[in-house]
Amino acid sequence: MIVESSLRPEQAGYRRVVEAGDYWMHTLRKGQTLRILDLEGNQAADTLFYSAADPAERYSAVDTIREQGNVYLTAGTRLMSTGGQVLLEIVADTCGRHDTLGGACATESNTVRYSLEKKCMHACRDSYLLAVAENEQYGLSKRDITHNINFFMNVPVTPEGGLSFADGISAPGKYVELRAAMDVVALISNCPQLNNPCNAYNPTPIEVLIWD
Amino acid sequence: MTNTDILYQDTLPGGCHWSLQMRRGQLLRLVDTDGGANLGMLLYNPYALLERINLPDTLKCQHTFRLGKGHCIYSDMGRVFCSIVEDTAGWHDAVCGAASRELVERRWGRLGYQEARNDMRRNGLDGFLVELAKHGLGRKDLAANLNLFSKVVADGSGALRYVEGASRPGSFVDLRFEMDALVVMSAAPHPLNPAREYPAKPVRYEIREAPPMVHPDVCCDSRPENQRGFANNRLYQLSLGGVR
Numbered sequence: 001m002i003v004e005s006s007l008r009p010e011q012a013g014y015r016r017v018v019e020a021g022d023y024w025m026h027t028l029r030k031g032q033t034l035r036i037l038d039l040e041g042n043q044a045a046d047t048l049f050y051s052a053a054d055p056a057e058r059y060s061a062v063d064t065i066r067e068q069g070n071v072y073l074t075a076g077t078r079l080m081s082t083g084g085q086v087l088l089e090i091v092a093d094t095c096g097r098h099d100t101l102g103g104a105c106a107t108e109s110n111t112v113r114y115s116l117e118k119k120c121m122h123a124c125r126d127s128y129l130l131a132v133a134e135n136e137q138y139g140l141s142k143r144d145i146t147h148n149i150n151f152f153m154n155v156p157v158t159p160e161g162g163l164s165f166a167d168g169i170s171a172p173g174k175y176v177e178l179r180a181a182m183d184v185v186a187l188i189s190n191c192p193q194l195n196n197p198c199n200a201y202n203p204t205p206i207e208v209l210i211w212d
Numbered sequence: 213m214t215n216t217d218i219l220y221q222d223t224l225p226g227g228c229h230w231s232l233q234m235r236r237g238q239l240l241r242l243v244d245t246d247g248g249a250n251l252g253m254l255l256y257n258p259y260a261l262l263e264r265i266n267l268p269d270t271l272k273c274q275h276t277f278r279l280g281k282g283h284c285i286y287s288d289m290g291r292v293f294c295s296i297v298e299d300t301a302g303w304h305d306a307v308c309g310a311a312s313r314e315l316v317e318r319r320w321g322r323l324g325y326q327e328a329r330n331d332m333r334r335n336g337l338d339g340f341l342v343e344l345a346k347h348g349l350g351r352k353d354l355a356a357n358l359n360l361f362s363k364v365v366a367d368g369s370g371a372l373r374y375v376e377g378a379s380r381p382g383s384f385v386d387l388r389f390e391m392d393a394l395v396v397m398s399a400a401p402h403p404l405n406p407a408r409e410y411p412a413k414p415v416r417y418e419i420r421e422a423p424p425m426v427h428p429d430v431c432c433d434s435r436p437e438n439q440r441g442f443a444n445n446r447l448y449q450l451s452l453g454g455v456r
Binding site: 055056057060061062063065066069070071072082084097101102103104106108109110111112113115116141142143144146147155157158159160161162163164165 | 262266267268269271272273275276277278286288289290291303307308309312314315350351352353354355356357365366367368369370371372403404437438440441443444
């Protein structure tokens with residue numbers, strides 16, 4: 001569902017460009033709005049959320065899709081925690097739908113999906129692992145690297161039970177906006193995947209903006 | 213294929229939870245004796261508990277939303293925990309998670325131990341947490357779980373639908389273990405099961421030695437991705453002192 005935002009970028013209290021292959025980790029206060037902006041188009045933003053007060057309570061892909069009865073995320077989706085709470089709600093979306101089935105790329109899954117020789121190519125899980133290692137104050141570790149959201153990624157499911165990784169439906173300037181329903185820690189890996197069309201074979205920067 | 217002797221068998225009563233360790237080369241047959249059961253399952257490497265079932269990787273590596281015969285269940289380390297070498301149910305859910313206490317109470321009403329003793333209405337999430345705690349694991353170690361015997365389809369718009377009666381009485385699934393695994397199970401109802409009464413459906417489980425793999429194998433050779441997954445398993449066996 002396409003819902004445009006009335007928030008103006010020049011009034012954002014925080015703006016940061018995240019280059020492809022980098023991570024971004026930041027605490028959002030309850031009521032703040034986070035926009036993830038696909039600057040150049042077709043760029044997957046692999047995203048995790050944690051309750052800031054209790055990081056063991058975190059984004060749950062399965063609870064989110066089951067509670068809304070749909071596998072795709074879009075405006076109106078409430079991102080559910082493992083404890084059954086609403087972490088954030090998607091309040092604007094100019095892309096239309098986002099994936100949460102496919103998880104993040106990892107060097108190990110790349111060996112299976114593409115070639116055993118691709119194990120040293122940079123991957124989202126490496127960015128996540130570096131993030132938790134460099135930010136010990138959050139108390140996170142590999143145990144916390146769980147099933148994420150792939151904003152801007154197009155992973156169609158068929159009624160027969162197939163799953164494909166299709167060309168993106170995002171484009172330059174498309175964005176998704178989330179309002180925090182509690183204090184949350186956001187962790188984004190700006191995806192470096194070069195082996196499938198999720199980034200149009202050309203990973204590019206995203207921008208994150210926050211409004212109070 | 214499985215006329216070999218049953219090494220062990222037992223039944224998990226409806227709603228209940230248990231965990232056990234499977235060895236590489238063993239076969240775990242799960243039987244929905246009454247029809248309409250759900251078996252929630254999580255898998256961990258018993259020697260390195262940080263390695264665990266990863267259903268997003270399982271689905272994307274095999275370009276599938278449904279799981280059934282011919283599919284492999286992957287860990288987060290690119291290895292195959294087990295292969296679905298036989299399956300008469302035909303569709304197993306990988307995306308709906310486990311029911312919580314709140315969900316069970318909302319759907320079927322609360323029935324606690326004080327009133328019902330061991331017929332209390334258990335939920336999958338608490339069952340998993342109890343089994344995980346036996347091994348020093350907790351909430352942070354939960355992952356998306358399998359829901360064997362439960363069929364949930366998605367239409368063209370992505371809308372989910374639980375298919376009632378998809379698993380008939382006596383349907384079974386055979387999991388051949390390709391590495392040693394801690395198997396955590398809950399026979400609590402699927403979170404989308406619309407049954408009017410709390411569906412306490414048992415699951416029988418039987419352990420056998422698996423027949424030796426012959427190529428082309430129904431799982432290893434079902435697609436190149438799985439051949440590479442098995443190659444990762446072979447490398448891992450080297451670290452354990454070679455292939456048994």
